[in-house]
Amino acid sequence: MRPFIVLLNKEFIKLRRDSFLPKLIVILPIALMLIAPLLVRMDVRNVNVTVVDLDHSTTSHRIVSHIKASEYLSLVGSTAEFDLAMKGLEEGTIDIIVQIPDHFERDMAVSTPEKISIIANAVNAVKGSMGTQYVVQTIAHALVEFGNEKSPNQLSEVVTVQNRYNPTLNYPHYMIPALMIIIFILVCGFLPALSIVEEKEVGTIEQINVSPVNRFDFTLSKLIPYWVIGFFTLIVAMVIAHFVYGLIPAGSVWVIFLGTTLFILTISGFSLTMANFSSTMQQIMFVMFFFIMIFILMNGLLTPIDSMPDWAQTFTLLLPPRYFTDILRSVYLRGTTIAELWQEFVALGSFAIIFNILAAVTYKKQA
Amino acid sequence: MSETVISVRNLTKRFGDFTAVNNISFDVYRGEIFGFLGANGAGKTTAMRMLCGLSYPTSGSGTVAGFNVMREGEMIKRHIGYMSQRFSLYNTLTVGENIKLFAGIYGLSKQVTAKRSEELLARLKFSSERDTLVKALPLGWKQKLAFAIAGIHRPEIIFLDEPTGGVDPVTRRQFWEMIYEAAEGGTTIFVTTHYMDEAEYCSRVSIIVDGEVRALDTPTRLKQQFNAVSMDEVFRMLARDAQRGE
Amino acid sequence: MKFFVCWPAMRKEENKVMRNNLFALVKKESLHILRDKRTMLIVILIPVVLIVLFGFAISTEVNNVNVAVVAPDRTNGVNDAVNRIAHNDYFTFCGYINQDEIDQQLRSGKVSAVIVFAPDFDRRMEQINAGLPSTPIIQLIVDASNVNSAGAATAYMQEILLGTESQQAMFETRMLFNPQMKSAYNFVPGIMGLIFILVCAMMTSVSIVREKEVGTMEVLLVSPMRPTKVFFAKMIPYFVISCVVLIIILLLSYYLLHVPMSGGVWGIFSMSLLYVLLSLSLGLLVSIVVKTQVAALLLSGMVMMLPMLLLSGMLFPIENFPKFFEVLSNVVPARWYIEGIRKMMIQGSPFVAVWKEFTILLGMTVLFFGMSLLKFNDKLE
Numbered sequence: 006m007r008p009f010i011v012l013l014n015k016e017f018i019k020l021r022r023d024s025f026l027p028k029l030i031v032i033l034p035i036a037l038m039l040i041a042p043l044l045v046r047m048d049v050r051n052v053n054v055t056v057v058d059l060d061h062s063t064t065s066h067r068i069v070s071h072i073k074a075s076e077y078l079s080l081v082g083s084t085a086e087f088d089l090a091m092k093g094l095e096e097g098t099i100d101i102i103v104q105i106p107d108h109f110e111r112d113m114a115v116s117t118p119e120k121i122s123i124i125a126n127a128v129n130a131v132k133g134s135m136g137t138q139y140v141v142q143t144i145a146h147a148l149v150e151f152g153n154e155k156s157p158n159q160l161s162e163v164v165t166v167q168n169r170y171n172p173t174l175n176y177p178h179y180m181i182p183a184l185m186i187i188i189f190i191l192v193c194g195f196l197p198a199l200s201i202v203e204e205k206e207v208g209t210i211e212q213i214n215v216s217p218v219n220r221f222d223f224t225l226s227k228l229i230p231y232w233v234i235g236f237f238t239l240i241v242a243m244v245i246a247h248f249v250y251g252l253i254p255a256g257s258v259w260v261i262f263l264g265t266t267l268f269i270l271t272i273s274g275f276s277l278t279m280a281n282f283s284s285t286m287q288q289i290m291f292v293m294f295f296f297i298m299i300f301i302l303m304n305g306l307l308t309p310i311d312s313m314p315d316w317a318q319t320f321t322l323l324l325p326p327r328y329f330t331d332i333l334r335s336v337y338l339r340g341t342t343i344a345e346l347w348q349e350f351v352a353l354g355s356f357a358i359i360f361n362i363l364a365a366v367t368y369k370k371q372a
Numbered sequence: 373m374s375e376t377v378i379s380v381r382n383l384t385k386r387f388g389d390f391t392a393v394n395n396i397s398f399d400v401y402r403g404e405i406f407g408f409l410g411a412n413g414a415g416k417t418t419a420m421r422m423l424c425g426l427s428y429p430t431s432g433s434g435t436v437a438g439f440n441v442m443r444e445g446e447m448i449k450r451h452i453g454y455m456s457q458r459f460s461l462y463n464t465l466t467v468g469e470n471i472k473l474f475a476g477i478y479g480l481s482k483q484v485t486a487k488r489s490e491e492l493l494a495r496l497k498f499s500s501e502r503d504t505l506v507k508a509l510p511l512g513w514k515q516k517l518a519f520a521i522a523g524i525h526r527p528e529i530i531f532l533d534e535p536t537g538g539v540d541p542v543t544r545r546q547f548w549e550m551i552y553e554a555a556e557g558g559t560t561i562f563v564t565t566h567y568m569d570e571a572e573y574c575s576r577v578s579i580i581v582d583g584e585v586r587a588l589d590t591p592t593r594l595k596q597q598f599n600a601v602s603m604d605e606v607f608r609m610l611a612r613d614a615q616r617g618e
Numbered sequence: 619m620k621f622f623v624c625w626p627a628m629r630k631e632e633n634k635v636m637r638n639n640l641f642a643l644v645k646k647e648s649l650h651i652l653r654d655k656r657t658m659l660i661v662i663l664i665p666v667v668l669i670v671l672f673g674f675a676i677s678t679e680v681n682n683v684n685v686a687v688v689a690p691d692r693t694n695g696v697n698d699a700v701n702r703i704a705h706n707d708y709f710t711f712c713g714y715i716n717q718d719e720i721d722q723q724l725r726s727g728k729v730s731a732v733i734v735f736a737p738d739f740d741r742r743m744e745q746i747n748a749g750l751p752s753t754p755i756i757q758l759i760v761d762a763s764n765v766n767s768a769g770a771a772t773a774y775m776q777e778i779l780l781g782t783e784s785q786q787a788m789f790e791t792r793m794l795f796n797p798q799m800k801s802a803y804n805f806v807p808g809i810m811g812l813i814f815i816l817v818c819a820m821m822t823s824v825s826i827v828r829e830k831e832v833g834t835m836e837v838l839l840v841s842p843m844r845p846t847k848v849f850f851a852k853m854i855p856y857f858v859i860s861c862v863v864l865i866i867i868l869l870l871s872y873y874l875l876h877v878p879m880s881g882g883v884w885g886i887f888s889m890s891l892l893y894v895l896l897s898l899s900l901g902l903l904v905s906i907v908v909k910t911q912v913a914a915l916l917l918s919g920m921v922m923m924l925p926m927l928l929l930s931g932m933l934f935p936i937e938n939f940p941k942f943f944e945v946l947s948n949v950v951p952a953r954w955y956i957e958g959i960r961k962m963m964i965q966g967s968p969f970v971a972v973w974k975e976f977t978i979l980l981g982m983t984v985l986f987f988g989m990s991l992l993k994f995n996d997k998l999e
Contacts, residue, residue, distance in 0.1 A: 130796055131801060165758070
């Protein structure tokens with residue numbers, strides 16, 4: 006017991022005295038939680054639309070004012086110069102050009118009018134397609150008011166939409182659980198590995214290896230500080246989510262704690278396992294960057310896992326963050342119960358056990 | 373006849389095609405200061421690491437403090453102390469904290485630790501530096517501290533890998549006085565060095581060239597054997613066509 | 619007099635020695651790097667994996683939204699609508715459920731949306747088509763916790779249910795530059811920016827600081843070689859690696875992802891090389907300022923990579939930022955690089971069209987190099 010206690014004590018002293026790490030551990034989660042939710046929006050807003058109005062009729066003016074009033078669209082001038090508009094599109098100041106053809110209003114009343122032309126800059130494919138959608142819907146609504154037979158179905162008045170769990174469609178609320186996971190991955194997944202590789206590079210690890218210290222004791226002493234830090238990070242993140250963004254867990258806080266604990270255990274165990282195979286800072290840096298990158302991209306932050314192709318979905322089954330994202334998002338936003346998440350918990354629990362055992366077992370005192 | 377504390381037979385270490393230590397055999401007796409003398413890269417550290425349970429021999433056998441180097445490494449570690457070539461105390465811990473750490477690692481209780489800590493600091497005349505961060509100490513003091521800590525659990529054998537690298541002659545002298553003191557107390561010292569004059573301080577010296585033991589005897593007898601005035605001369609004669617080292 | 623005669627010859631000899639030294643140093647650095655096969659493998663692997671992931675696995679479009687239906691009367695109208703949903707790629711029809719199951723299905727995440735058809739659907743439809751007033755006959759209950767999918771799913775569902783595809787007939791839409799609507803195109807420039815920062819800023823700074831830590835840096839600085847040459851020697855191998863990686867990325871983008879690169883490869887090359895130099899100068903700056911490898915790593919990671927990931931527009935559109943951050947993003951070099959590359963690679967703009975981005979990057983490079991030099995001279999004293 007005594008070797009373990011002194012080792013653990015040494016880790017905490019080292020951490021305290023480090024010139025960089027304590028500041029990082031405190032500032033990074035706070036800064037990310039305060040700033041990132043404002044930035045990580047993938048929704049489409051403020052689509053810059055220019056209308057090239059060749060009709061100059063009441064209808065076309067109505068279309069323009071509807072576009073102006075739209076919350077998703079942003080009217081950037083209406084011009085008669087198509088070329089000017091095109092230039093704006095290429096430069097990026099304009100996202101979509103809407104061209105209302107000559108005699109549109111007149112033709113509408115009589116027969117099939119010439120088509121309204123929508124040209125979108127689709128470099129950002131989502132912006133292009135969603136933006137176009139919004140434009141189409143906006144124009145359609147404008148024409149409904151016009152009361153023309155050819156205009157869209159009255160049925161749209163009798164479909165109601167109920168948005169559950171996030172009625173205001175608050176984007177930060179959706180992203181915050183994923184951001185929290187990223188913070189955990191960075192703090193508890195990256196830093197423990199650095200701790201071991203640093204000892205390897207400096208040489209202090211040799212003094213440990215030549216002593217009778219048991220590798221389980223040593224590994225545990227390296228892990229525990231980061232478990233503590235991880236938990237502290239969780240509290241900070243939840244507090245900021247609550248008071249700054251108004252995000253309160255819909256489900257049980259204990260389930261969140263349990264899930265986070267399992268995840269931190271998993272990711273730090275993984276981190277140390279990787280460190281046991283690296284001898285230099287550069288190596289571990291790259292190896293961890295590689296895995297962390299995959300974890301972050303494939304955890305459902307940018308894309309829902311359901312939207313991925315089958316092979317990718319199967320692949321995510323191997324990634325611990327996938328399960329934790331499910332758990333955290335479900336409990337935070339939908340109030341899902343632990344019983345409904347039993348599969349994810351079992352998976353995460355298994356990972357935690359496996360990686361921690363690996364971390365201890367792959368540590369070699371004698372080569 | 374003195375008891376054998378280290379016994380090595382045909383010990384070899386290969387890394388791929390490269391044979392770092394080639395078939396070495398020797399014995400070390402209790403209480404002696406046994407020197408491993410050789411140029412950088414000759415294989416001294418590699419050999420020592422096998423004896424300390426840091427590295428598995430490729431072939432051959434050895435016992436240290438009665439335990440087998442291949443299979444009983446962890447038992448060996450309870451009975452030895454070690455000072456690495458690279459400095460291996462924690463720079464961001466204080467002198468006192470380092471002592472407490474390593475004492476605890478070797479299983480010493482709080483009370484014993486406190487007592488030995490006081491003794492150690494007094495002996496080194498470091499008592500005022502207890503709360504100084506190790507990184508603030510001059511190199512010579514760090515070395516002495518590392519040696520003292522290596523012996524805090526009163527091991528049978530202390531291994532020292534190039535302990536006096538980079539320090540001034542006065543500090544080197546003081547360091548060797550510490551080594552003598554320890555040997556007089558019954559501790560066997562196994563030291564590697566590339567300083568020829570330090571070979572004179574050892575009870576017996578083995579000269580390592582290209583991973584092999586080229587000579588093994590007391591300094592006096594070696595000088596007689598090679599008709600040399602100093603160990604430096606002895607070494608140069610033996611190492612004339614050495615492949616490795618400067 | 620003799621001195622002045624000999625001096626040019628001496629200088630030439632000195633230059634020759636220095637050039638040889640530089641070469642030797644570069645060689646040593648390169649061997650050192652190449653020996654670390656694991657890192658080399660990963661440096662190549664990262665862009666490859668990123669491109670594969672972004673190209674094929676990650677897309678920001680919505681697909682496979684799980685939908686369940688509640689329909690007390692399975693009339694023709696209802697069956698028809700459900701069929702249309704089931705056959706649509708965006709949705710996966712999960713079956714009919716009861717009213718009291720809605721809660722559990724949504725909360726557990728089994729489905730993301732439930733369509734509730736009112737009883738006696740067909741008759742009510744007729745009433746509406748006849749122009750008579752009516753209560754709502756379709757209710758969409760959407761799991762809005764996933765804001766992205768919710769919005770899109772709602773829009774698509776409405777379109778399908780209401781058969782408003784006829785709406786589309788009124789419009790002629792053209793998606794420029796990316797007719798196949800591949801979201802991969804948007805991300806490739808970001809991947810390039812990321813890997814260069816990783817190799818040139820992080821890797822380089824860690825490598826330089828490592829020499830500082832181990833102590834060999836002082837040895838080098840005391841040698842007859844000028845310090846600038848020492849740093850050059852460190853940076854050249856990473857520059858070469860970056861070029862190799864650049865070529866790999868471009869080849870993969872073109873052949874695997876079919877990114878058009880219509881603007882010509884040379885423009886893309888030039889801008890990328892400039893960005894590599896910029897990243898190298900950043901790495902240099904970091905390495906001068908910090909003392910330990912861990913600090914170099916964390917500084918370049920936190921101060922360079924994170925802002926880059928969040929603010930440069932590589933993943934998250936800058937237009938969506940609050941005003942303050944929109945302005946802040948101008949300071950992030952990657953933002954300009956990514957914009958320039960996007961224009962050239964995907965829009966096919968010629969090099970001249972990105973002169974603004976290029977100039978800004980150039981200015982930043984000069985600035986960072988200048989700062990490094992200043993800081994370095996400070997430290998020497």
